Amino acid sequence: MSDGDQHRAPGLELGEAKPRIPVALEGAIGAAIMAALALITFANVLARYFTNASIAFTEEYSVALMVIMTLVGSAAAFGADRHIRMTFFTEKLSRPVARRIEQAVLAASFAVFAAIAYLGALYVWDEYRFEVLSPGLGVPQWQYTVWMPLLAVLICLRILGRMWRVLRSG
Numbered sequence: 001m002s003d004g005d006q007h008r009a010p011g012l013e014l015g016e017a018k019p020r021i022p023v024a025l026e027g028a029i030g031a032a033i034m035a036a037l038a039l040i041t042f043a044n045v046l047a048r049y050f051t052n053a054s055i056a057f058t059e060e061y062s063v064a065l066m067v068i069m070t071l072v073g074s075a076a077a078f079g080a081d082r083h084i085r086m087t088f089f090t091e092k093l094s095r096p097v098a099r100r101i102e103q104a105v106l107a108a109s110f111a112v113f114a115a116i117a118y119l120g121a122l123y124v125w126d127e128y129r130f131e132v133l134s135p136g137l138g139v140p141q142w143q144y145t146v147w148m149p150l151l152a153v154l155i156c157l158r159i160l161g162r163m164w165r166v167l168r169s170g
Helices: 024-051 057-079 095-129 147-169
Strands: none
Touching: 024 057, 057 095, 057 147, 095 147
16 A cells, blocks of 8 residues: 555545645645745744734735645645545445535536636736735735636636546546
8 A cells, every 4th residue: 555545534435546646745835825824824833922012914915825734735625636525425435426416516606716816816906906005015816816716717727627537537
């Protein structure tokens, strides 16, 4: 048993291949974001301890990094077939039926993230067009929100890749 098999989430075993682009890419991005969050938070704690003043930018950057990390984690979950699902009934069904249900779940997930990408892009455009500034630092707000539609597209690509692998395995 390889290390990847040992950490496989319980769920449908539909016999599909591994993703072409390894999920470790999202894992590395997530680790880098976690390191940045830890450093920012530690610097803020030190500043508060020694000066009784907070570093103002930490909250804005921390929130933006947490949103980015959540979306990157979602892409990794879909790519590695570890996304949230209820498998109580589908594990008891035959493989062809379970495969069709998995395709329907993935199609619904794709629709949600495609809507997030589209509406998020409209939102970013409005923030850019109306020159909305962030409340803490006064930087253009679109610099924070542009990651939402971009990473939603990444999630959509991961979902399409998973759909393709499930389809080919049948």
